[in-house]
Amino acid sequence: MGFAQVGAESGWRTANTISIQEEAEAQGIELKFTDAQGKQENQISAIRSYIQQKVDVIAFSPVVETGWDAVLQEAKAAGIPVILTDRAVDSEDTSLYETFLGSDFVLEGERAGEWLVENAGEADTNGDGTINVIQLEGTTGAAPAIDRAEGFATAIAADPSIEVTASQTGDFTRDGGKQVMEAFLQADDTIDVVYAHNDDMGLGAIEAIEAAGLEPGKDIKIITVDAVKDGMQALADGKINFIVECNPLLGPQLMELAKAVVAGEEVEPRIVTEETTFTQEQAKEALPDRQY
Ligand code: GYE
DSSP states (O other), rough: OEEOOOOOOOOHHHHHHHHHHHHHHHTTTOOEEEEETTOOHHHHHHHHHHHHHOOSOOEEOSSSSOHHHHHHHHHHHHOEEEEESSSSSOOGGGGGGSEEEEEOHHHHHHHHHHHHHTTHHHOOTTTTSSSEEEEEESSOHHHHHHHHHHHHHHHHHHHHTTEEEEEEEEESSSSHHHHHHHHHHHHOOOOOOEEEHHHHHHHHHHHEEEEETTTTTTBBEEEEEEEEEEHHHHTTTTSSEEEEEOOOOHHHHHHHHHHHHHHTTTSEEEEOOOOOOOOHHHHHHHHHGGGO
């Protein structure tokens, strides 16, 4: 298997990489692994090199949604099956890949927004009747950034007092979240809620909020996605208010799918990962057994 990974931008990504590497070894699959450092052109050249090396199967997690048709056509022409994992491509020709294994990111965004609608009263931290939300977006053009924004917007439309007043990318990194949040805090003193597309950006925002002399989780409510250990710890500590889970442990299912595809078996075109959500109380219970 040739696997073209996005990079090492977050705790989620690290857990995902470990899951893939460990499971390949456990199942006796020879894994050629590359880290694209967040760049689509690096992923494309990794995929081209896997085609040249005539691997049996290519799997990858596309950095962004668009711009994959040419390289996927090359793989198809070479007779090498492709499996998409974690993130999707927007190619109209679905014969370019065998299956897509990963989360429903729109649903994740909806779950984040629904929690806010249900907890709108307590989220209005300055009591002015409107709930001003700052959105920290994932990587521009990435499926989870696009879909988590869309799902959230759909859910909060149920309550006209909730409004996303500013939205900017923090590139799914802790540093990115911190920097964007610092700028937002300087420009606006009416922020009630931060909705971060992943835990790492939320954790960066916490640093910025504390540096500004405010209390994260109280003065400003924080909602994130992923539920990696550091995020869950911050949730249990009361600094994050709600986390929507996104499961990175895709290795076992990916390797099973790869074997089936290489054996010429039909596989389901879309396999959705099962996920849950966590409140502060639930995080305290779940933390001791959390694997990642
Ligand atoms: O939520 C984020 C990571 O594609 C689901 O990418 C993944 C996202 C995940 O960097 O932390």
